[in-house]
Amino acid sequence: MSQAAAESSSIAALLPTDTPAIGVACMRASGWEDGLNPAERAFAWATGFTGKPGSIAFLPGADGNLSRILFGLGDPDAPGADALVTGRLPGLLPAGSYRLEGAPDPVMASLAWLLGSYRFDRYRKGENGKAALVAPEGIETEEVSRVAAAVALGRDLVNTPANDLGPAEIEAAARALAERHGAAITVVQGADLERDFPLIHAVGAAAARAPRLIDLTWGPQDAPRVTLIGKGVAFDTGGLDIKPSSAMLLMKKDMGGAAVALAVADMVMGAGLKLRLRVLVPAVENSVAGNAFRPGDVLRSRAGLSVEIGNTDAEGRLILADALALADADAPEMILDFSTLTGAARVALGPDLPAFFTEDEDLAQEVAAAGARAFDPVWRMPLHQPYASLLESKVADLNNVSNGPFAGAITAALFLRRFAPKTKRHGHFDLYGWNPSTKPGRPEGGEVQTARLSYALLKARYGG
Known part of the structure; x- marks a missing residue:
């Protein structure tokens, strides 16, 4: 078991391969009777077992x-x-202790077990960890x-309510990660943001909790540079364009x-991939106060572009723009940014399928392949330039929202693209970050969609 897994109380741990255990035979729907004795x-x-997905039968012994x-x-x-x-x-x-038998992919089956064992137990203690899995032979335990531990870390962050997870707590999580992996970290916060990161400052200025830009770096200076950027809106009221109460209920997940x-960074650093990693997290709370930014304001950006505010509830793209x-x-080799950015992406693709945007055809193919390997799917959508x-x-140079109701996810992606013009290999993920209902390995609640995909992508490219 890894140190990261040992430190996580929200997932189970794999038991040593030689641990005595009850066998769990993984059966296909067709031919499942083969290999069973007549009594079994x-x-x-008699119990109605058919081999359909998720069906289960407990077989007694002679005793x-x-x-x-x-x-x-x-x-x-x-x-x-x-x-x-x-x-x-x-x-x-x-x-009890259990051992999987006949799983087509023992690695994915074991990972799924661990992901399915996750419980968010900060506020209400459950009964997590009673059923434990013995590590299959031959897998990289x-x-x-x-x-699994990195996914649990990310889920815990998303599930934590905003009264206990503001910008400072996001910073604390990043600092803990940096300390564990020997990474460097710097933070610019509060009024110090105003000169160099004016959009981040403007979005977070109205909150009692100071906004900040978290900057984590790890790896050899001369290694290929990869930058991850994550939208860290600890809570989004919508600002002066305030959301209705129903739309605020899940806004703790806007980070x-x-x-x-941070979950991808945990995986990358733990695996020791051969790259120079940079993680940028603009962490803010979008609140309402007398000093909140307003519809119609024109704000300067770090890139020098002026931005007219058409809607204060389109704040995520503003903080991402400065990052x-x-x-x-x-001049990194690759930028990947992650955000719960638009409702339009959810209307188009639903909660389970994040939207992905890139101009780089090679990156698009690599992302699709990594998503299939990791069973962490996305769907590519077009950066249709006429919509710019x-x-x-x-x-101003541009507005932060479009002047109509159409193509909201695409126009948001086009807005972001204006702020990283030199980096051709730029991937933008517009995700939901939440499982509306429980599915295998994906309990209801916070989810770090695209994290396993991104790690699979980076491991294939920089794993050595």
Whole structure:
């Protein structure tokens, strides 16, 4: 088990391979009866086991104790099959130690189990960790545990309510990560932002908790440079364009992009990938007060572009713009930014499928392949340049929102692209950051969508 996994109380840990355990036979929907003795087959039939995804049958031994468990995979090769189906098991099994048998992909099956064991127990203690998995032979236990622990870290951040997670607490999480991995970290906050990061300052100025830009660096100076940027809006009221109460209920998750960036960084640094990593997190709270920025204001940006404020509830792209300008000046090989940016992306793709934007065809292919490997899917959407005209302003270089109701996710991505013009390999992820309902390996609540994809992408490119 990795040190990161050991420090996380919200996920289970893999047990040593030689731990005595009850076998969990992973069965396809067709031919599941093969290999069972007549008594086992009869008992499974009697309980209605069919091998469909998530189905389960507990087989007794001659002494009446539990001897074996059958677990249905369905058809793992079918379109739409859930590669994380074994993530159901921690919630289905009684206390004990278990060993997976016949899983098509033992690595993914083990990771799914750990992800499914996650519980957010900061405020209400549960019964997490009763069913424990023995590490399958031949898998990289440290790697699987490290990825699961990083996901748990990100989920914990998203799930924590804003009264306990403001900009300072996001900074504290980044500092703890830096300390654990030997990274350097600097922070610019409050009034010190006004000169060099005016958009971040303007968005966070009305909050009682000071805004800040967190800047973490790790790795050899001469290694390929990769920058991760995460939107860290600890809570979003919408500002003076205030949200209705129903739209504010989940706004603690508006720092989900920051959680993704920190989770990816945890995976990358823990694996020792051969790159120079930089993580930028603009952390703010978008509040209402006498000094809040207003609709119609014209704000200067770090990049020198002037921005007319068409809507104060489009604050995420403003803080990302200053961070992108800082990243672009460093001429990195790649920039990946993560944000819970637009409702338009959710209307187009739903909560489970983040939107992805890039102009780089090679990066687009790498992202698609990494998402398939990690079972962390995204859908590419176009950076349709003619829509840039929707961001035109009569008094500034551009407006922060379009002048109509259409193509909101695309115009937001086009806005961001203006602030990192030199970096061709730039990927923008517009994600939801939340599981509306429980699915295998994905409990209801905060989720670091695209984190495992991004790690798979970076590992393939810089893993050595």
